[in-house]
Amino acid sequence: MVANLQNIVLVxxxxxxxxxxxxxxxxxxxxxxxxxxxxxxxxxxxxxxYLQAEHLQIEAIDQQLKAxxxxxxxxxxxxxxxxxxxxxxxxxxxxxxxxxxxxxxxLGTHGKTGIQRFIGSFALKVVISSPVPVVVVQKRPFNKxxxxxxxxxxxxxxxxxxxxxxxxIAKQFNAVIHIFLIGDASETLRRTANQIASxxxxxxxxxxxxxxxxxxxxxxxTIDYATLNNADLILIMTNPDKGFINFLLDSFDxxxxxxTSQIPVMCVNPRKLNYDLIA
Numbered sequence: 001m002v003a004n005l006q007n008i009v010l011v012x013x014x015x016x017x018x019x020x021x022x023x024x025x026x027x028x029x030x031x032x033x034x035x036x037x038x039x040x041x042x043x044x045x046x047x048x049x050y051l052q053a054e055h056l057q058i059e060a061i062d063q064q065l066k067a068x069x070x071x072x073x074x075x076x077x078x079x080x081x082x083x084x085x086x087x088x089x090x091x092x093x094x095x096x097x098x099x100x101x102x103x104x105x106x107l108g109t110h111g112k113t114g115i116q117r118f119i120g121s122f123a124l125k126v127v128i129s130s131p132v133p134v135v136v137v138q139k140r141p142f143n144k145x146x147x148x149x150x151x152x153x154x155x156x157x158x159x160x161x162x163x164x165x166x167x168x169i170a171k172q173f174n175a176v177i178h179i180f181l182i183g184d185a186s187e188t189l190r191r192t193a194n195q196i197a198s199x200x201x202x203x204x205x206x207x208x209x210x211x212x213x214x215x216x217x218x219x220x221x222t223i224d225y226a227t228l229n230n231a232d233l234i235l236i237m238t239n240p241d242k243g244f245i246n247f248l249l250d251s252f253d254x255x256x257x258x259x260t261s262q263i264p265v266m267c268v269n270p271r272k273l274n275y276d277l278i279a
Contacts, residue, residue, distance in 0.1 A: 006101035007035045012042065012093050012126070013108070015064055022108030022137040023068065025264065027076035028145065029104070029135075032172050037072065038100060039065050039082040042092045089122070094129040105134045109258070124254065128238060133165060133268045135233075140262035146173040150226040150234045150263075152180045153193045154218065154252065162237045162268045163196045169233070169266070170205045177207040180225055183214035219255035227261045234259070235266045 009026045013019040023039065030037050041047070041061050051058060065082035072080045085092055097105055109123040127134045151166050153159065166177050177200060181193045193209070200207040212221050226234055238253050257265050 004101045005103050007033070008100055008102040008104075009033075009035050009037050010040060010093070010097050010100065010102035010105045011037060011107075012040045012089065012105070013065075013068065014041065014046075015068070016108065018108035018137065018139050020068075020108070021139055021141060022106040022135075023072055024075075024141075025135070025137050026104075026106040027072050027078050027080075029106070030078050031076065032145065033103075035103065036079040036081065038102065039069055039072075039080065040093065040096055041065055041082075041084045042089045043084055043086045044088060090125045090129055093126055094131055098131050102132055104132055105130055106137060107134050108137050124257070127257070127267050128269060130267075130269060133266055136257050136265045136267060138258075138262040138264075140264070146175050146232045148178060148229050148231045148233075149175050150178050150180055150222065150229070150231045151196075152182070152218070152222045152234070152236060152256075153185075153189065153196070154182050155189070155237075159192055159196060159237070160199075162235050163199055165266065165268055166235055167200065167203045167205050169235070170200075171203075175206075175232075177205055178225070178229055178231070179207060179209045180222055181209070181211040182218050183212045183221075185211065219252045222256060223259045223261055223263070226259075226263050231263055233264050233266055235268070237268045 009030050011023045011026045013023060023037070026037050043058070043061060047061065051060060061084050065084060069080040069082045072078070085096060087095070093105065107123060107126055123136065127136065146169055149166060149169060151162065169175060170177050179193060179197060181190065185193070197207060197209055210225070212218070212225070215221055222234065234256055236253060236256055253267070257267065259265070
């Protein structure tokens with residue numbers, strides 16, 4: 001069953017610097033998309049431990065959310081709402097995204113600061129549980145929108161979800177898509193990449209096309225290429241070969257998501273709902 005999408009960007013926050021940066025990036029995206037932003041804090045054991053250590057009542061969470069929302073509205077002139085909900089970050093974020101009809105999630109990932117651990121495997125679990133694309137943000141600030149987007153092609157299975165999203169984002173942000181094909185690609189994979197290029201041309205999206213040299217470490221090549229091109233976003237589909245329901249992020253996904261250049265990464269999960277988001 002497909003959610004009733006409401007033009008919402010959902011931003012989970014534990015009030016860390018990275019989550020604040022994700023919120024500011026979400027505001028900039030929401031302006032161009034004409035969406036509203038909803039802040040969410042999941043009240044879990046870590047929240048309760050934080051409140052106890054700081055001698056605060058649970059109402060302090062909504063007070064922090066309210067202050068954050070007001071600050072974002074003042075700086076971005078965009079509608080910002082907020083809510084808190086008891087649960088687990090691994091399930092509650094995706095549940096809320098579905099319940100409120102969010103189109104996108106912006107997730108800030110950070111080091112060992114913040115109330116909750118939006119890091120490593122914790123952040124990855126949030127990504128793979130999401131019914132909608134997740135933009136993973138580190139501490140790199142948002143500058144000029146998404147003008148240069150890297151689209152790595154590693155599989156001929158299910159590439160059209162991220163191709164459709166690439167067209168959608170490119171049109172909204174007037175961006176250039178840089179198709180980056182893995183070296184020594186099979187004829188099938190090369191044909192898929194060429195079909196995607198034709199799809200971009202048909203949709204009047206500016207793009208470039210590069211096939212890298214054969215190399216065992218395509219994730220590093222992708223990050224280096226993105227860094228060289230001053231990319232604002234890398235768009236990946238999280239391991240489509242694992243199927244639509246049960247899958248894990250592989251090492252390529254992890255290296256891209258937590259890239260040292262801190263380039264934001266849009267993760268599109270291989271789920272039917274994503275086809276309907278941009279129809």
